[in-house]
Amino acid sequence: MQMMAEALREAQRRTATSKFEAFQQQYKYDPCAFVHALVDFSGLPIGGPTFYQDEILQLLPEKKRIAVRAPHGAGKSCAAAWIVLWATLTEDDCKVPTTASAWRHLTKYLWPEIHKWAPRLQWHKIGIDPFTSDQLMKRSLMRLPTCEAFAVASNNAAFIEGAHALRICYLYDEAKAIPNETWDASEGAFASAGPDTVAEAYAVAISTPGPPQGRFYEIHKRKHGYEDWHVYHVTREMAIKAGLMSREWADQRKRQWGEKSALYQNRVCGEFAESAE
Helix, strand or coil, rough: HHHHHHHHHHHHHHHHHHHHHHEEEEEEEECHHHHHHHHHCCCCCCCCCCHHHHHHHHHHHHHHHEECCCCCCCCHHHHHHHHHHHHHHHCCCCCEEEECCHHHHHHHHHHHHHHHHHHHCCCCHHCCCCCCCCCCCCCEEEECCCCCEECCCCCCHHHCCCCCCCCEEEEEEEEHCCCHHHHHHHHHHHCCCCCCEEEEEEEEECCCCCCCCHHHHHHHHCCCCCCCCCEEEEEEEHHCCCCCCHHHHHHHHHHHCCCHHHHHHHHHCCCCCCCCC
């Protein structure tokens, strides 16, 4: 009886392992399908990703580096959280450093968003148990010793150096004010990734735009040296069409702040602009 029970447990373990391996193979390069197939949206006001979130997710495996500028309320942190979960579940040797222009963006917005979506994954389809409290912590996620996502302050460039793995995925939240030194420090992780190497590296920079200055702005203006970045602009009308921005709110802010004002251009239109004051 004991031998039969042990054999059954071993068979169940092999079945679970093969199911998870099949999941990893299927979604390793398809974050969009990962979200649609494995995130449970039931009971939520949104029935799934917006059309532009789909496009961003689809572009990531191909373009490798994506910079997204968008107005307030367009679902930036939501998409970032999905990317973190996809990256850490579909590769066993993975590092996902997350940084932002201010620490509160990580502690109050991005990482709570990751905690929101992780329980909504359909774990029975993935083939492993849900994250435990020892794996998914306030500002880090360690699925394996070789697979980790974590928050890093952007005001000390040295903290973001040294990430090495078969898969690297840097996530820059509210990227408009991240110091140039931090961008440059993270660049070293991309040295071993490319079509002529075994490693892969992704970068996702998301932000509401600000004044026309800084690395995030230079990337979006396609300045020399940033040709390897793909830029994506979520406009006011796209956010309204997706149901994530109220047209009434947008029109009232236009009357309140003025169409030419930096506040309106940054926060409602997702454009770079600087106040004349």
